[in-house]
Amino acid sequence: MSENREATGRPPAVRTLLRLWPYLRPVRLRMSLAAVIAIVASCLGLVFPLVLKWMVDGPIAHRDTGGVWRGALILLLLGAAEAGLFGLRRWLVARPLAGIEASMRADLYRHLQRLPVAFHDRWPSGQLLSRGTTDLMLLRQFLSFPLMFLLVNGVTIVTGCVILLLQDWALGLLLLAPAVPLVILCSVFESRYALVARRAQDQVGDLTTVVEEGVLGIRIVKGFGRHRSQTQAFRALAAKLRGTELEKGRLLAGIWSLITTIPELAIGAALVFGTLRVADGGLSAGTLVAFLSTALALRWPVESIGFMLAMSQEAATAAERFFEPMDAREETDTTEEDTAEETNTAEPAAAGCAAASAEGGLRFEGVSFRYPDAGPDAPAVLSRIDLHVAPGETMALVGATGSGKTTLTALVPRLHEATSGRITLDGEDITLMPRARLRELVSVAFEEPTLFSASAGENVLMGVGGEAGDGDLDRALDVAQAGFVRELPRSTDTQVGEQGLSLSGGQRQRLALARAVVGRPRFLVLDDPLSALDVHTEALVEAALRRVLRETTALVVAHRPSTVLLADRVALISHGRVAAVGTHQQLLRENAEYAWLMSGEEHGGQAATVEPLAAAQPPAAAEPARAGVGGGQQQRAEEEAR
Numbered sequence: 001m002s003e004n005r006e007a008t009g010r011p012p013a014v015r016t017l018l019r020l021w022p023y024l025r026p027v028r029l030r031m032s033l034a035a036v037i038a039i040v041a042s043c044l045g046l047v048f049p050l051v052l053k054w055m056v057d058g059p060i061a062h063r064d065t066g067g068v069w070r071g072a073l074i075l076l077l078l079g080a081a082e083a084g085l086f087g088l089r090r091w092l093v094a095r096p097l098a099g100i101e102a103s104m105r106a107d108l109y110r111h112l113q114r115l116p117v118a119f120h121d122r123w124p125s126g127q128l129l130s131r132g133t134t135d136l137m138l139l140r141q142f143l144s145f146p147l148m149f150l151l152v153n154g155v156t157i158v159t160g161c162v163i164l165l166l167q168d169w170a171l172g173l174l175l176l177a178p179a180v181p182l183v184i185l186c187s188v189f190e191s192r193y194a195l196v197a198r199r200a201q202d203q204v205g206d207l208t209t210v211v212e213e214g215v216l217g218i219r220i221v222k223g224f225g226r227h228r229s230q231t232q233a234f235r236a237l238a239a240k241l242r243g244t245e246l247e248k249g250r251l252l253a254g255i256w257s258l259i260t261t262i263p264e265l266a267i268g269a270a271l272v273f274g275t276l277r278v279a280d281g282g283l284s285a286g287t288l289v290a291f292l293s294t295a296l297a298l299r300w301p302v303e304s305i306g307f308m309l310a311m312s313q314e315a316a317t318a319a320e321r322f323f324e325p326m327d328a329r330e331e332t333d334t335t336e337e338d339t340a341e342e343t344n345t346a347e348p349a350a351a352g353c354a355a356a357s358a359e360g361g362l363r364f365e366g367v368s369f370r371y372p373d374a375g376p377d378a379p380a381v382l383s384r385i386d387l388h389v390a391p392g393e394t395m396a397l398v399g400a401t402g403s404g405k406t407t408l409t410a411l412v413p414r415l416h417e418a419t420s421g422r423i424t425l426d427g428e429d430i431t432l433m434p435r436a437r438l439r440e441l442v443s444v445a446f447e448e449p450t451l452f453s454a455s456a457g458e459n460v461l462m463g464v465g466g467e468a469g470d471g472d473l474d475r476a477l478d479v480a481q482a483g484f485v486r487e488l489p490r491s492t493d494t495q496v497g498e499q500g501l502s503l504s505g506g507q508r509q510r511l512a513l514a515r516a517v518v519g520r521p522r523f524l525v526l527d528d529p530l531s532a533l534d535v536h537t538e539a540l541v542e543a544a545l546r547r548v549l550r551e552t553t554a555l556v557v558a559h560r561p562s563t564v565l566l567a568d569r570v571a572l573i574s575h576g577r578v579a580a581v582g583t584h585q586q587l588l589r590e591n592a593e594y595a596w597l598m599s600g601e602e603h604g605g606q607a608a609t610v611e612p613l614a615a616a617q618p619p620a621a622a623e624p625a626r627a628g629v630g631g632g633q634q635q636r637a638e639e640e641a642r
């Protein structure tokens, strides 16, 4: 990831940094005031040499002790004022900068939530994580320090140079001569450092991804004894990052030594030249002292330019990385207005399907789909799907692994957008509906149940957006046979831990199912939601689900016959097309592929000889071994790895 980006053209650092203006705008007055205060404080430092000149040529030359004390007092007051003003600047910027960082982070998070699933399929989560943490921290540091001090030090250097030239133009020119090579060196350094800084920050993102995967996949890592290879992969990335950081260090050391040495040589030359002129009587000792003190006072502003340029480059890189995901287009209609509109217009999902028109139910009309990152020449995952699930009907989707069942279900809540064709809910095109309304109408539960670091109850109630009462929670838990929650130490208030990993797979699946049904959705999309349950629990969940399915229009991906028996009709998906639609019995009799899929036989088995399953049989008893398609491609890959 990191290497590719270096090759691409980058906008100039200044242009990237200017994009931060909308965040700075609200605090511009406070920041400007802080900058003025810092400039005054910094220029006060240049008054010290002038006081020294006055002391050397005046009270010290005339042995006036009172004058020396007065000079010392002035120096003390100047020092106190300088320190006080710098402290005031710090106080002025601390609060607005923390605010800017917080609002940028909030914007990024809000935006990520609204980006399409296709975006998240492409982007490693560690990259996003590092942009929301490390990069924003770098930006805050930049706004707090280099942004202001490049200006402050610039003004101080210009003022100091004017003072130097006014004191003695010949010495002044001698001292300023290195400015030209320094500017050239700085610009070369800047362009080199920009590339290395980008590489380092991308590598931090890659490293974060590896750490995250290692932590989340700890069971697989341990289960397959992969900790060594994981550690090696981590070490390799960490070594790469270390190399890049060392490269940064080398560049910084190079520019720092040049920025320090060249002015020091100029000061040395000015000292020799100035001393000769004092000896000749062409220059007063006080003027030479003042000149050299001014030159020394300018050392820090000049020397600091090197690392402030480095920090600015890192900030430009951080801003570029921040705006990359921010520039990605959000799902088009997920706006606040939609939410408001939805609140006003959406009928309660609990209204059931009574209002369904003749066009009602869920309808796919000539729907095709190709994953956006698959490329234009890749074959479509779904081709010309025509399917109608009547109001109140449950349709099972059956098909071999990779045939496109999950993809088809993902199109209903618009997790992906159909490439062509249209999908309607009760006659209404889903692309014309506000997403918030669509997602209230449609509830989903996926095979891989995702839970959040919240209480079990909160996880379930996510399915209704927080307006449900205890009755709904209890009903949903009963339907999903998730009564185990009540046995937990703090009942439904028990925290389920990160991603619900403190629960078993079956328990997580039941909570995810409870979340899907708690809002009594009009349309229910279930992607093999019972796969992790033992046969007894599955039979209980199915019995309860049957009642829920009577009140809703449902699309259920099914791998095993017992789940298929929940459905009124079955659609067989084969290579991204609807190969057949009918009842379970019909398809068993008439469709060899379906019969084979339901038989659980190895590929090549005699599909035609498969005994049809009796629909009247109780689900658990009707179930043979899990159908051959059960685990999916990922699971198969894991088995192969084993």
Ligand SMILES: Nc1ncnc2c1ncn2[C@@H]1O[C@H](COP(=O)(O)OP(=O)(O)OP(=O)(O)O)[C@@H](O)[C@H]1O
Pocket (backbone or CB within 6 Å): 121, 371, 373, 374, 381, 399, 400, 401, 402, 403, 404, 405, 406, 407, 408, 629, 631, 632, 633, 634
């Ligand atoms: N994000 C993605 N980007 C590109 N291709 C994808 C993506 N997700 C799935 N695919 C591909 O789309 C095809 C259909 O996948 P899908 O998950 O819909 O199959 P499925 O029928 O649900 O399989 P299973 O029964 O194993 O869950 C597969 O070839 C898969 O490799």
